[in-house]
Amino acid sequence: MYYPLTVRDFLDRAERVFPDRIAVVDEPDQPATPLGSPTYRDVGTLARAQAARLDRLGVPVGGRVAVISQNSARLFTSFFGVSGWGRVLVPVNFRLTTPEIDYIVRHSGAEVVYADPSCAGVLDGLDVPHKFVLGDDDALYLHGVEPRPWDAPDEAATATINYTSGTTARPKGVQLTHRNLWLNATVFALHAGVGDRDVYLHTLPMFHANGWGMPYGVTGLGGRHIMLRQVDGTEILRRVEEHGVTLMCAAPAVVNAVLDAVPHWDGEIPGRDRVRVICAGAPPPTRTIQRILDDLGWEFMQIYGLTETSPVVTVNRMRAEWDGLDSTERARRLSRAGVPALGVRVDVDVDGEVLTASNHNLDGYWEQPEETAKAQAGGWFHTGDGGYVDDEGYVVISDRKKDVIISGGENVSSIEVEDALMSHPAIREVAVIGTPDEKWGELVTALVVTDGSAVTAEELIAHCRTRLAGYKCPKRVDFAESLPRTATGKLRKFKLREPYWAGHDRQVH
Incomplete structure (x- = not known):
């Protein structure tokens, strides 16, 4: 018997098994009226009401619905209210500029756009039939x-289109x-050991590869979601204490924010021997991992993946064979990207590029x-990352072959x-390259040749801010008389990176 897998399965199970359990604790400090603490029965009711409204608007199965929002219960509900009835969710990075958002909305062909009140101004310039502000619940x-029921549920149908910066000047829509x-x-x-007693703190923006799948997985297993609108190290510690948080996903910059807050925290660090923190985006330094183990007393786990792989490719979690090791050695072993997740195949080609094949890999790039x-x-997805497999079978990411910088967990083209x-x-x-930085992982660094005028680094950064989201703009500008090129005129970026990465064993951070 064949039964199609759809994302609504996760909510259906939660409604059936845990109807009266609190599903979500909404962000209390937001411009919209918080939804409070709805149960899974409430979330199911809201998802159906959202789907019914999209019916009334005439959005068909396969129609695209974009959401521009920080983490919130309304965004969480949209993961089911949109895709659960056959439409396509397009989660948009709220940090983008209006022209960047306009491109994504137009390219995806979205018929409906929801925006957080803080982003409501962007709606005025969008040419779409239906525009709404989250919080205007009527x-x-x-x-x-x-x-209307989804008459022919199809697991091969596109559920989300996630736009990611990559090797082209325009973002690509990952189906x-x-x-x-x-x-x-x-x-x-399964790898993270999620269960019905878990309390998941959304430190990871849900537009990032759909929260890496945790909005679905935690829901299906009856865990509780705690919304976090803005990353702040002290606030993360406070919510870990207040809500009994057991699990969170984060980029290295988020973990660093928590570690920076530790000296200013009054009392025992909350969550010791209880919290599991899952890190991805770039491999954090071994010292950072050791501090998570020692200073916080939290379990550290690392995954590697990309939006195109949904994202899980490899997993690195503490194993029984390492129990007798000190924290320095455990941190060293945990600094690797990991071993292939269940059902995932990984290889490295002759050029040192990491390849992967799995059921998680994208269907394609939207209209590309x-x-x-x-x-x-x-038959393999080409990650664009350079790496190797060590003697223990662990993948190590050592270089980035494509023109992508990962700064603070965000991809920058x-x-x-x-x-x-x-x-x-x-x-x-x-030439724009990534250079090592302890706080952000990689710093967006521009090397420029000018016409001889007295333009300053500050002027160039300000110029970029008129065209790009703030996190994409260079944090450092170095001036040069010329840039090294090959005989065919191609920039030799590896030569430009060398002095910045001297002393590092890999050219990713």
């Missing part, structure tokens, strides 16, 4: 009306199917067949930043 939900998301969430939950074919050549800088009249040549 417009979002149609209560008392059952939504993830219900099957991709279902299997990723299930495998991730050539990019899709390139990324999936030979070097090409996109270079385009913004080249639009300044004083710039003649430019």
Whole structure:
């Protein structure tokens, strides 16, 4: 018997098994009226009411619905209220500028756009049939009306389109199917040991690869979601204490914010021997991992993946064979990307690029067949990351072959930043690279050749801010007389990176 896997399965189970259990504790400090602490029965009611409203608006199965929002209960509900009835969710990074958001909305063909009140101003410039502000619930939900059933649920149907910066100046829309998301969430939950007693703190923005699958996995297993709108180290510690948090996912910069708050925390660090923190985005320094183990007393786990892989590719978690090791050695072993997750295959080609094949891999790039074919050549997804497999079978990411910088957990396209800088009249040549930084992992660094005018680094950064989201703009600008190129005129970025990464055993941070 064949039964299609869809993301609604996770909510259906939670409603059936845990109807009266609190599902979500909404962010209390937000411009919209918080939803409070709805139960799983309440979340199911809201999801159906959202689907019914989309029916009334005439959005068909396969229609795209974009959401621009920080973490909130309404965004969480949309993961089910949109995709659960066959439509396609397009989660948009709220940090982007209006032109960047406009491109994503137009490229995806979204018919409906929801925006957090703090982003409501962007709606005015969007040419879409239906625009709503999250919090105007009478417009979002149609209560008392059952939504039209999804007559032919299809696990191969696109459930979400997630836009990611990559090797092109424009972001690419990653099409993830219900099957991709279902299997990723299930495998991730299995490796992370998620259960019905877990309390999950959303330190990870949910637009990032759909919260890595935790909105689905934690829901299906009856855990509690704690919404966090803005990352702050002290506030994270406070919510760990207040809500009994057991699990969170975070980029290295978020973990560093928590560690920075430790000296200022009054009393015992909450969550010792209880919290599991799962890190990804870039491999954190071994010293950071050791401090998580020693200073916080939290379990550290690392995964490696990309939006295109839903994202879980490899997993590195403490194992029984390491129990007798001191924290320094455990941290060293945990600093590797990990071993392939269940059902995932990993290889490294002759050029040192990490390849992966799994049921989590994207269906394709939205309306970009050539990019899709390139990324999936030979039946493997080409990650664009350089690495190797060590003697114990662990994948180590050592370099980034594609023009992507990961800063504070956000992907930044070097090409996109270079385009913004080249639009300044004083710039003649430019190369943008990632350089090591303890706080952000990698720093967006621009090396520029000017026309000889007295333009300053501050002026160039300000120029970029008129075109790019703040996190994409260079944090450092170095001036040069020329940039090294190959005989065919291609920039030799590895040469430019060398002096910045001297003394590091890998060129990712």
